[in-house]
Amino acid sequence: MDSMAIFQTLISVVPVQDVVYVAALCGVCAALMPWLPVPAGAASVYGRVYLALNLLAQNFRNVANRTKPGSAPGKDGGSGPAIVLLLGLGAATVLGACTVSGGTAGINTAELAADAGAIDFAAQAIEAIPGLSAHLSADQVALINEALGGIKAVTAQIDAASGGVIAVETGKGWATSLAGEFQTILTIAGTVASALDPAVAGYISTAEQIVPLIEAAVGLTPATVSVAATGDAPAVRAALYRGV
Known part of the structure; x- marks a missing residue:
């Protein structure tokens, strides 16, 4: 050769x-x-x-x-x-x-901050759904409160770094933490969604769409998420901000 x-x-x-x-x-x-x-x-x-x-x-x-x-x-x-x-x-x-x-290189802090803000808002909106806590156990309520605290802490860190340069691994760590905490809230709320207002199930379904999007923002895109799908992030965030 x-x-x-x-x-x-x-x-x-x-x-x-x-x-x-x-x-x-x-x-x-x-x-x-x-x-x-x-x-x-x-x-x-x-x-x-x-x-x-x-x-x-x-x-x-x-x-x-x-x-x-x-x-x-x-x-x-x-x-x-x-x-x-x-x-x-x-x-x-x-x-x-x-x-x-x-x-x-490779982390869009503005996109990451936008997704984090929408997740923080949606998490609080779900926690505040009338009658939700009445259908949950004390342990489930505690898990939701813990997840809310985790989301708020990570969101504050992202906001502080927004517009600057961050390490790739830092961005991935933040996104992984946010996705995990938010998924905890979605899973718990989803178990009792049928006993609440029908709009709750629809909101939870919409909220789940932002999890792969924030992962995509830091290069953790699952194989099932296409590049085109990540362009839907603004629409998903807008839907979350409209509330339940």
Whole structure:
């Protein structure tokens, strides 16, 4: 298999979300290659490292190195410390890009805050349904109150960060917490919905639609939720704000 075929095979097996990291690594290798000495022997350790870097740089022997083969100390040519330094700088560049890209990008805090606000409103609206508590046990009432407190606390955190940059894992944690607390309220209320006003069941059914939408806002979209469906979030939020 030639070098181009190997590179194409590598790209084909990399997950789409990680291609940007491969591209960054290739760019770093391309920048390093002109400064690395050509190895005296391809079978040596350095020769194999050089071949791998050349492959990632997509040079395919077209790069003009700054030094001639064997011009520097050692069988493989080149100063060991200098090579290590160059490789270290390249690795640091790639790792730095991964940290910034993977740690802060991809969360729409405005969308997350909008969904959280609608969930907070709907949770309180369901808890305030006339006669609801009369059909629930003391334990169920306690669970609803606990869930309400959790939703309010997370919503406050989201509001404080809205419009800024947050870590992806932070956003996912908030969305998971909100979805779980809200689902607790929906499940408990759903068990007695038939004994209440018929509108209650319809409201609960509508409220359930926002759970996958807030998950989609932070990249936790279930396989059953299409990209087009996430565009319904404003309509779902509006329906929740209309109340029972």
